[in-house]
Structure formats: C-alpha cells, structure tokens
Amino acid sequence: xxxxxxxxxxxxxxxxxxxxxxxxxxxxxxxxxxxxxxxxxxxxxxxxxxxxxxxxxxxxxxxxxxxxxxxxxxxxxxxxxxxxxxxxxxxxxxxxxxxxxxxxxxxxxxxxxxxxxxxxxxxxxxxxxxxxxxxxxxxxxxxxxxxxxxxxxxxxxxxxxxxxxxxxxxxxxxxxxxxxxxxxxxxxxxxxxxxxxxxxxxxxxxxxxxxxxxxxxxxxxxxxxxxxxxxxxxxxxxxxxxxxxxxxxxxxxxxxxxxxxxxxxxxxxxxxxxxxxxxxxxxxxxxxxxxxxxxxxxxxxxxxxxxxxxxxxxxxxxxxxxxxxxxxxxxxxxxxxxxxxxx
Numbered sequence: 001x002x003x004x005x006x007x008x009x010x011x012x013x014x015x016x017x018x019x020x021x022x023x024x025x026x027x028x029x030x031x032x033x034x035x036x037x038x039x040x041x042x043x044x045x046x047x048x049x050x051x052x053x054x055x056x057x058x059x060x061x062x063x064x065x066x067x068x069x070x071x072x073x074x075x076x077x078x079x080x081x082x083x084x085x086x087x088x089x090x091x092x093x094x095x096x097x098x099x100x101x102x103x104x105x106x107x108x109x110x111x112x113x114x115x116x117x118x119x120x121x122x123x124x125x126x127x128x129x130x131x132x133x134x135x136x137x138x139x140x141x142x143x144x145x146x147x148x149x150x151x152x153x154x155x156x157x158x159x160x161x162x163x164x165x166x167x168x169x170x171x172x173x174x175x176x177x178x179x180x181x182x183x184x185x186x187x188x189x190x191x192x193x194x195x196x197x198x199x200x201x202x203x204x205x206x207x208x209x210x211x212x213x214x215x216x217x218x219x220x221x222x223x224x225x226x227x228x229x230x231x232x233x234x235x236x237x238x239x240x241x242x243x244x245x246x247x248x249x250x251x252x253x254x255x256x257x258x259x260x261x262x263x264x265x266x267x268x269x270x271x272x273x274x275x276x277x278x279x280x281x282x283x284x285x286x287x288x289x290x291x292x293x294x295x296x297x298x299x300x301x302x303x304x305x306x307x308x309x310x311x312x313x314x315x316x317x318x319x320x321x322x323x324x325x326x327x328x329x330x331x332x333x334x335x336x337x338x339x340x341x342x343x
Contacts, residue, residue, distance in 0.1 A: 001048055002063045002076060003039040009058040014039060017056060024051055031077070036060075042070050067261070068215065069222040072232070077263040083231045085180040085203050086160030088123045088338060090233050091265030091293045095330045096338040098162060098267075098296040099319060100126040102309035104146035107153070112301035114153045116316035121323035121339035124179075125154055125161045126296055128308075130170065147177035154178070162205060162296075168196040175202050185209050185237055185272075188220050198227025205233045205296070207269070210240040214254050218262055234258055234266045235296065238273035247275020247312070250283050256290045267294040271312045277303070280314060281322045288329040294338075297322075 005014060014030060014037050021028040021041045026048065029040030041048055045064075054062050067073045082091040090096050099122030101113040114125050129146035142149070147163065154161040160179035165171055166187060174181060180203040187193055188209035197204050204224055208217045221232050236255050238248025250273030258266050270283035284295045300306045300313040314322065323339055330337040 001041050001045075001053070002065060003041065003053055003059055004061040004063070005037045005039065006058050006060045007036060009037055013056075013058040017053065017059070020051060020053075029071075029076070040065075040070075040076055067218075069218040069262070071225040071230075072218055072221045072262045072264050074261060074263050079263060081230070081263045081265065083203055083233050083265050085124050085162065085233075088160060090267065093334075093336045094293065094338055095288065095333075095335040096124065096267075096294040097122045097323065097326075098124040098126050098294065099299045100161075101300045101306065102298050102313065103128040103307055104142050104149050104163075105307050106142070107149045109301065110146075110149050111153050111156070113299060114157060116301050116319065117299045118157050118159055120299065120316065120320035121327070122297075122299075122319075123159060123338045125150070125157070125159055126182075126298070127161065127163055129163045129174070130166050144173065147174060151177040165193070165197065168193055171196055171200065175200055179203070180205060180233075182235075183207060183220075185212075188212055188217065191223055194220055194223035195227045198224040198229045200229055201231070202229070203231040203233065204229065205235050205267070207235045207237045208239065208251075208254065210238075210248065212239070214257055214261070217254075218258065221262070221264060232264050233293075234262070234264050235269055236266065236273070236292075237269035246273075246279065248273055250274060252283075252286055252290045255287065255292050259291045265293040266291075267296055268292045269296045271296070271298040271309070271314075275312045277312055277314060277318070280312065281318075281325070284322060284326055285329050288326065288333050288335070291333075295326075 018028040026043035031038040065075050080092045099117030104110045104127040150161045162180040163178050164182040164184050182205045185207045238250045241249040268287035270280045298313040299319040303310040303313040
C-alpha cells in the first residue's frame with residue numbers, strides 16, 4: 001500500500017509508522033517529497049490491513065498498489081527514474097546511445113569498432129564477452145580476456161561499457177571490468193540470476209524475452225529492484241511472432257506502454273529487433289517518437305568479418321549518419337541529446 005502523510009508530518013512520525021510496518025514482517029519504503037512524505041508497505045495484504053495505519057493522526061491517505069509489480073510501478077513512484085551507467089544518464093529528459101559490436105573479437109577489432117561508435121556519437125559501449133548462442137558450435141565469446149579488452153578500451157575512450165551476464169558465478173568478475181550488466185532475452189526469467197544482479201549496485205539493462213508479455217517483463221524487473229538494486233533499464237528488443245521477414249518483430253507498443261506503467265527508463269534495440277541493417281535507422285527514429293530513453297545499436301568496423309550478427313551491424317559511416325539524423329528527432333521530441341558530438 002501507499003501511505004501519504006500530512007504536510008505537517010515529521011521524520012519522527014514517518015519513522016514511527018515505518019517501524020510498525022517492519023515489526024510486522026513487511027517491507028517499509030520511505031519516499032520523502034518536496035511537499036509530502038510518502039511511505040510504502042509491501043507484503044501480505046491481510047497483515048497490512050491489520051496494522052490499521054489509517055488511524056495514525058499524521059496519515060492523510062492510504063491507497064492500495066493494484067499492479068503485481070510494486071516497486072517498478074508508477075503507482076508507487078510517479079516520476080521518471082534516471083539511471084546512470086557511469087556518468088551517462090538514461091531516463092527523464094535524457095536520450096542516450098549505446099553502440100558497439102555484438103561480440104568482443106579481440107583488442108584491435110574491438111578498439112576499431114568502439115572508436116567508430118564513439119566518433120559517431122555513442123556515449124556508452126556494448127560488446128559481448130559471454131555470448132548465448134542458439135547453436136553450440138557458434139562463437140561463444142572471449143570470456144575474461146574479452147572483459148579485459150572492454151575495460152582497456154573503455155578507459156582509453158573515456159566511455160562506460162556494458163556486457164551481458166549469463167551465469168551468477170560470473171557476476172563479480174564482470175562487475176570488476178564493466179559499468180553495467182545486461183540480462184539477455186533468453187535469461188529474462190532466470191530468477192536466480194535476476195536476484196543475484198539485484199544484490200549488486202551495478203546498473204542492469206534488462207531485455208524483454210522473445211515471448212514475454214509486458215507484465216512478465218516488469219515483474220522480472222521487480223525481482224531485481226526487490227533484491228536491492230533500483231538501477232534497472234528496460235530494453236525492448238523485439239518479440240517472436242508469425243512474421244519471418246525480419247529476425248523479430250520490434251514491439252514499439254510495448255515501449256509506450258511500459259513508459260506509462262513503470263517509472264524505469266526504457267531503451268530500444270533496433271538491431272536485434274529487426275536483424276536487418278537497413279531497418280535499424282528507421283526503427284531507431286521511431287523509438288524516439290514513442291518515448292524511448294535511448295537505443296542500443298550494433299556497429300562493427302567491418303561487419304562482413306564479424307563473428308556474430310554482421311548482417312544487422314552498421315558500418316561506421318552508416319552509424320555516424322544515423323546519429324546525425326537521430327539527433328534532430330531527439331531534439332524535436334523535446335529530449336536532451338547525449339550524443340558526444342552534439343554535446
């Protein structure tokens with residue numbers, strides 16, 4: 001439930017109610033505002049009702065949280081959350097671009113692709129060190145060596161880096177080398193992994209599963225936030241439908257709806273959402289129009305030589321051109337562009 005205190009309520013009054021909530025075995029939440037203090041209580045509704053919170057003289061109103069996802073819901077936090085990857089903001093008035101190759105293929109290759117991404121305007125780098133592949137015979141990533149490459153190039157270029165985590169055993173190692181963790185579509189409902197990244201303070205990009213509903217996606221985010229990590233960025237990357245002309249069907253409906261239902265930032269992956277290089281640009285622009293807080297785009301210095309996802313990776317000049325065009329859309333939408341060259 002949401003507990004709105006009266007304007008004259010003090011911190012002592014809030015603590016009194018929070019202690020009552022906690023002593024009942026429930027989860028208390030303290031959310032001071034400029035005009036009113038709002039408290040939250042999460043747990044068994046029968047226990048909540050038995051606390052008789054409305055009887056406290058400093059309580060102005062008590063409202064139930066109707067959605068199944070409590071912590072990520074706008075019912076609890078009406079304002080947009082801003083999540084930082086390194087110094088780069090995602091959410092609120094900001095629109096930020098992550099760019100880089102699908103996989104880290106070696107120092108020189110990753111450096112070349114990363115330089116192209118940053119030169120084009122990306123403010124954060126992407127790259128896979130551990131790769132979930134449908135076939136066991138496909139390139140699986142460079143592991144720790146790839147993480148070291150990402151860390152080196154990230155420091156050289158002065159931008160934060162993001163990579164995917166697939167196993168709870170790798171979390172500490174990955175957190176030592178990069179600035180944000182990515183939960184891929186295949187692991188969106190790997191609940192042990194979600195809880196484990198929730199016990200870190202490292203920002204998490206949570207990708208929607210290929211057959212996940214919007215509510216399932218938000219509940220997956222709830223696992224992370226409930227475990228203690230509020231730094232979650234949702235990512236729409238396309239879902240599997242009957243259509244076979246594209247790799248996935250990029251569901252931009254979901255972006256607008258998740259922005260309405262949740263305070264968390266939402267970014268879009270038009271590379272995986274389409275699987276076709278020529279469609280990445282139009283869908284990135286559409287992402288701005290529906291209210292996304294950023295995009296994550298695959299760019300490779302030589303896509304035809306890429307070990308994975310070369311077909312959907314942009315050439316450096318294509319990426320730079322798209323960033324120039326995208327900046328106009330960002331500004332037209334009234335957002336603050338985080339493009340490096342536009343700063």
